[in-house]
Amino acid sequence: MSAPVSEAPSSLRSARRAGLIDQVIEQLRTQITEGGWAVGERIPTETELSQLTGTSRNTVREAVQSLVHAGLLERRQGSGTYVLAASELAGAVSRRVANARRLDVLEVRRTLEVGAARLAASRRTTADVALLQELVAGRQAARRLGDLDELVERDVRLHRAIVQASHNPVLIDLYDNLVVALQENVRVNVTYISPDDEDHSALVDAVVNGDADAAATEAAAFLDILIEGSDQELDLREAEG
Structure with missing residues (x-):
């Protein structure tokens, strides 16, 4: 009798989506570090970024949030998201x-x-x-x-x-x-x-x-x-x- 196959961990099932988020994070980070968006400048909206990157708004939202945690971006209530710094350091x-x-x-x-x-x-x-x-x-x-x-x-x-x-x-x-x-x-x-x-x-x-x-x-x-x-x-x- 063959051993039962265990269910794959949820992290493996979401790997493809996580990889997509990482790609968007890297695109946004490059835009910031190379001066495409200057410190203090407001970045495009989630809808605009979704269209530019060809990804969903949820993917963009998670990528942006990751860069907020990293200190590169700052969300301002009712105003948008702004570049806070040009590097994580x-x-x-x-x-x-x-x-x-x-x-x-x-x-x-x-x-x-x-x-x-x-x-x-x-x-x-x-x-x-x-x-x-x-x-x-x-x-x-x-x-x-x-x-x-x-x-x-x-x-x-x-x-x-x-x-x-x-x-x-x-x-x-x-x-x-x-x-x-x-x-x-x-x-x-x-x-x-x-x-x-x-x-x-x-x-x-x-x-x-x-x-x-x-x-x-x-x-x-x-x-x-x-x-x-x-x-x-x-x-x-x-x-x-």
Whole structure:
């Protein structure tokens, strides 16, 4: 008498559909990581994605949800689904920074940016110099005009450009995945520091002139002011608590 055949596990029966979901996930991920959909952009609706991928809405819904869990996408009630980050690492960093103390974020920035400034002063190219000078001038103009949004954008781009001038691909990748999450941190910082305290011109001059020690000192200086202020705020809150 032959042995009874056991019923196949449900996971095996759904393998074909799971494989289809994985294909859609990979298509959507590629669209995000290659810049087809920029960070902050709303992606097509589930119906549109279903038509584009030739799959059902249920398949698309599961693929999108997977990328929401991965931190690449964000659902907004009544508005749609938006690109939150360009990579899983950036998404994870964004979630971590969103729940972190301002002081902790500043200390991480100081660790990365001081070293980057030192390297940038030693390795900057002519193209790096031109970009840094353009960005610092734009940053100064935005502050004079009181344009906070433009100031934040220029500030983030300037710090990113200094890191890129280090020409260290690992450092650049780490910072690029952090910088997406720093927008709000930067917004708080630029409103905390008065115009007379810093305009980053000394930092850029040090990098342009190839003075590694001065670049590191200038990169640390304004962050130390912010760290000291955050530390004092934390002590005050703990004392009140």
